[in-house]
Amino acid sequence: MGEAPALFVDLLSEYTNGFALKSKGSQTTTIVSDKTYLIGGTDNESTSTIEVQILDRSTGQLIVPKVLGTKPKQCKGHSAVLLNEDRILIVKGGSSPDDCTWLLEVDTKFVRQQRESLETEVVAWSKGIRGEAEKPIVISGPSGVGKGTLIAKLMKEFPSMFGFSVSHTTRAPREKEKDGVHYHFTDRSVMEKAIKDGKFLEFAAVHGNLYGTSIEAVEVVADEGKRCILDIDVQGARSVRASTLEAIFIFICPPSFDELEKRLRERGTETEEQIQKRLRNAKAELEQGQSGGIFDHILVNDDLEACYESLKKLLGLEGIVRTTPKSSNAVSELVDLPAVHSVLKIDQKILINCRPAEVEKASKQLFVLDVSALKGGAPGRTRGLNLYAVNTFANGIDGKKQL
């Protein structure tokens, strides 16, 4: 930012009146075409989350919309800024650094689709995350080819780098499988309801059972600063390919069909009927997997060590020995914004001004939240937020500190 005009800070404090946020229980109002979004503002202590109401100014009606996504927890005060006419950025005061930015989507593609299919007024919350997550890795291949074995090797060698997306399934657990670790084992009715509620990134019927990746399963891995690995079938891979999730798609082939059958039998986890079903499905999967269009890489798992080395090579892991998690948030360095602050939007930058009385509590007085490179959004997280502190002094602004 460097040299800035001296009147910059004064201008900011003048302008902020319109946006300035009050104390606990405060409500913000944001106008989007003929609707006014009333966010927060309840004094009811029992409400632990920030609630939303919509005033339809064309009819004078006050509407309580269907709210999708995880709602942000109540805070002492927040401010609201409309971005791109389709989402409202909420900056929470007095909240932990990783919980202070949220987006309420009011007219994004996702919200419009949901509004149409649910035939009601819809808004969707998406948590704002600083920085980018590395692309998830989708691994597919027929049953018994060695997907689980390869993934386990990768996670064992690089425990702080990769995290597994724990799928939901209606199939019964195998002897050594743990609920919440290998799968979330669930009833079909429960899973179908969650799918209907938009909680799944993808799902498919595989070998007579329902399998699916919840949005949360992928996001919790990214939140830990780890790269997510998905072990899903070809139908699931196709759905993810068509989704907004950018991923690397890898298909694992057996050296021969006979070898696949041998591995499946020797694993000894399925009944003969199940083995027959898996082998029948393997034929179609091998055809689809190798036919192009979905997968970026195809690996043949003949010799396990050789295949594992190839996998590491294509993931750029050759020669890497130990890794620490790449935390996207670097939490310890982040600022705790005070409850009372004001915001001003200039192009794609939100200036956050901490009031003088609160200055001692905040390490800096002025922060800039750059929203020019937002990625993703509901039903997942919104990434690419960039927050930095600006050192201010009486007559201007002096440099910036990346957070």
Ligand SMILES: Nc1nc2c(ncn2[C@@H]2O[C@H](COP(=O)(O)OP(=O)(O)O)[C@@H](O)[C@H]2O)c(=O)[nH]1
């Ligand atoms: N679409 C989809 N497929 C999944 C998911 N989880 C697992 N699968 C696939 O379901 C198939 C059966 O998995 P599983 O019952 O664990 O048997 P295995 O492949 O023989 O170990 C495999 O092809 C998995 O890749 C998921 O969340 N979504």
Ligand SMILES: Nc1ncnc2c1ncn2[C@@H]1O[C@H](COP(=O)(O)OP(=O)(O)O)[C@@H](O)[C@H]1O
């Ligand atoms: N390259 C390989 N050579 C021989 N056996 C293998 C190889 N890769 C995996 N296996 C064995 O094959 C069986 C199936 O592997 P698994 O990882 O469970 O497959 P998937 O997850 O694709 O169903 C396991 O018993 C595993 O130990």
